[in-house]
Amino acid sequence: MSFFKNKDDTPVKWKEKYFDSLDSQEKLEKEYKTNQDLLCKTIIRFALAVKGFDKTLDPHLDRIRDLLKTGIKSQQLRTELEVFSNALMAMEDHATSSQLDATLLFDYLQAHFPSRLTELQKLGKRYEAREFSNPQRLFLALAEILENDTQPETDDFADELALADTKAISQQLIRLLENADLPFEFVEEGNNLKLRLQNGQSLGPVFEDAVNLLLTIKQHLQLEQQEMADFLSTLTEELAELGLISAGVNIAAEDAEKKRTSLDQDLAAQMTDLQKKSANATQLEPLKQLVSIRLQGINQQLQSYAEQEQFEREKTQKELRTLLQKIREMETETTELQSRLEAAQSRATRDPLTNLPNRLAFEERLTDEIAHAHRYGTSLVLAVWDIDFFKNINDTYGHKSGDKALMVIAKLLSKHCREADFVARFGGEEFVMLLPETTLPSALKVADKLRETIEKSSFHANGERISITLSCGITQYVKGDDNESIFIRADGALYQAKQNGRNQCLSA
Numbered sequence: 001m002s003f004f005k006n007k008d009d010t011p012v013k014w015k016e017k018y019f020d021s022l023d024s025q026e027k028l029e030k031e032y033k034t035n036q037d038l039l040c041k042t043i044i045r046f047a048l049a050v051k052g053f054d055k056t057l058d059p060h061l062d063r064i065r066d067l068l069k070t071g072i073k074s075q076q077l078r079t080e081l082e083v084f085s086n087a088l089m090a091m092e093d094h095a096t097s098s099q100l101d102a103t104l105l106f107d108y109l110q111a112h113f114p115s116r117l118t119e120l121q122k123l124g125k126r127y128e129a130r131e132f133s134n135p136q137r138l139f140l141a142l143a144e145i146l147e148n149d150t151q152p153e154t155d156d157f158a159d160e161l162a163l164a165d166t167k168a169i170s171q172q173l174i175r176l177l178e179n180a181d182l183p184f185e186f187v188e189e190g191n192n193l194k195l196r197l198q199n200g201q202s203l204g205p206v207f208e209d210a211v212n213l214l215l216t217i218k219q220h221l222q223l224e225q226q227e228m229a230d231f232l233s234t235l236t237e238e239l240a241e242l243g244l245i246s247a248g249v250n251i252a253a254e255d256a257e258k259k260r261t262s263l264d265q266d267l268a269a270q271m272t273d274l275q276k277k278s279a280n281a282t283q284l285e286p287l288k289q290l291v292s293i294r295l296q297g298i299n300q301q302l303q304s305y306a307e308q309e310q311f312e313r314e315k316t317q318k319e320l321r322t323l324l325q326k327i328r329e330m331e332t333e334t335t336e337l338q339s340r341l342e343a344a345q346s347r348a349t350r351d352p353l354t355n356l357p358n359r360l361a362f363e364e365r366l367t368d369e370i371a372h373a374h375r376y377g378t379s380l381v382l383a384v385w386d387i388d389f390f391k392n393i394n395d396t397y398g399h400k401s402g403d404k405a406l407m408v409i410a411k412l413l414s415k416h417c418r419e420a421d422f423v424a425r426f427g428g429e430e431f432v433m434l435l436p437e438t439t440l441p442s443a444l445k446v447a448d449k450l451r452e453t454i455e456k457s458s459f460h461a462n463g464e465r466i467s468i469t470l471s472c473g474i475t476q477y478v479k480g481d482d483n484e485s486i487f488i489r490a491d492g493a494l495y496q497a498k499q500n501g502r503n504q505c506l507s508a
């Protein structure tokens with residue numbers, strides 16, 4: 001049986017079928033190739049379009065583009081697509097925290113404004129180092145650089161850029177505009193710019209308008225910052241004037257001092273914080289709100305401090321008043337006790353009639369003087385005085401006149417002796433005198449002179465002038481003397497003076 005048969009399944013029929021299937025195979029392959037090329041082109045364009053969308057994706061996109069240029073080497077491409085997909089996922093995870101890519105925008109600007117190249121490069125590095133927390137800050141920094149240079153320096157640059165790069169730059173600019181927290185007054189203008197970019201308007205004029213907008217915003221913010229600075233400066237002055245930051249109210253308590261220091265520190269910290277926030281702030285309204293909240297806080301702190309201080313001041317003053325009252329009472333009590341003691345002492349040692357030291361005081365003083373003379377080998381003289389015929393005065397002129405005479409004589413004796421001498425009323429009409437550091441002859445002279453003075457003095461009783469004389473016995477301390485022995489010797493001399501006719505001084 002021959003292979004080529006003319007029936008339905010003849011070999012000729014089979015051949016036709018074979019060629020037909022080859023044709024359709026070729027057609028399918030062509031279709032597949034066309035689709036593949038189309039897919040490759042689409043992916044390449046897509047890769048170009050999204051380039052610059054995120055920095056981390058760009059290397060993947062470049063590699064995918066390169067791989068697609070040489071056709072679909074499925075394994076390598078699959079691997080790269082998987083890596084790209086993972087990078088996309090990771091980007092989504094960090095979308096909120098990651099910084100927008102502005103690489104192409106910077107490239108564009110550097111090419112547009114070659115005279116600002118170095119500044120733009122520096123700014124680009126600062127942006128990459130994430131020094132700008134807000135895209136608005138980036139815009140402001142850009143505005144600063146381009147302030148005097150709003151016209152692009154190269155006109156043909158846009159033509160030189162690939163269409164895809166222009167799109168990517170537009171995308172970056174759109175994203176930056178979207179993320180920039182533009183002041184309320186400029187939001188509409190920002191949206192218009194975005195629309196123009198989205199509608200594919202030429203980048204050059206849009207960018208020019210964007211720079212102008214940024215310059216206007218910058219001026220606006222400078223004004224606001226100046227206003228803010230003035231506001232803060234007035235605020236600080238007012239606080240300083242109130243005197244609340246510095247010394248404040250006078251309270252001696254250590255506790256109050258500590259509290260005041262802590263309050264000062266709190267206020268200073270709040271003010272520093274405000275100054276920092278104002279320096280970083282780009283909009284006045286939120287800053288004003290912040291200042292207002294802070295001021296409320298400061299005010300509350302001050303109020304509670306003032307209340308606490310007032311409470312403590314009143315408490316301290318009350319305690320102080322009670323204490324002062326107690327001290328005054330104690331002072332009065334002490335003064336009374338003191339004067340009572342002095343009175344008692346005086347009563348014990350003074351003669352009430354003549355106000356001279358009495359016999360008790362004399363005995364004490366004699367003991368001291370003897371001890372001194374004994375210890376230092378100094379001289380000491382004792383004189384004993386007695387009024388002559390005093391009984392007659394009492395009897396003739398009365399006891400009162402006698403008392404008066406005693407007082408006058410006491411004064412005369414005190415007046416005419418030295419400060420270091422000691423005069424006392426021994427009892428009745430008898431007086432004693434101690435003369436330390438005095439020799440017997442000179443003491444005798446002094447005593448005799450005194451006797452003469454008293455003799456010549458005028459005494460009056462019942463309107464009558466009377467004459468009063470005194471007799472005196474003098475002796476000096478000798479080693480071994482005590483109060484009694486020295487007194488007996490002087491008294492003996494007095495006795496002799498009386499015996500010799502009175503009105504005289506004799507020594508023993």
Ligand SMILES: Nc1nc2c(ncn2[C@@H]2O[C@H](COP(=O)(O)OP(=O)(O)OP(=O)(O)O)[C@@H](O)[C@H]2O)c(=O)[nH]1
Binds near residue numbers: 392427428
């Ligand atoms: N007025 C008055 N008289 C006093 C006081 N103390 C003593 N006399 C009196 O002094 C007198 C002392 O007298 P006599 O001891 O006799 O001595 P005299 O009269 O002074 O005579 P001669 O000492 O011997 O010169 C007495 O009459 C006492 O009463 C006194 O404090 N006041």
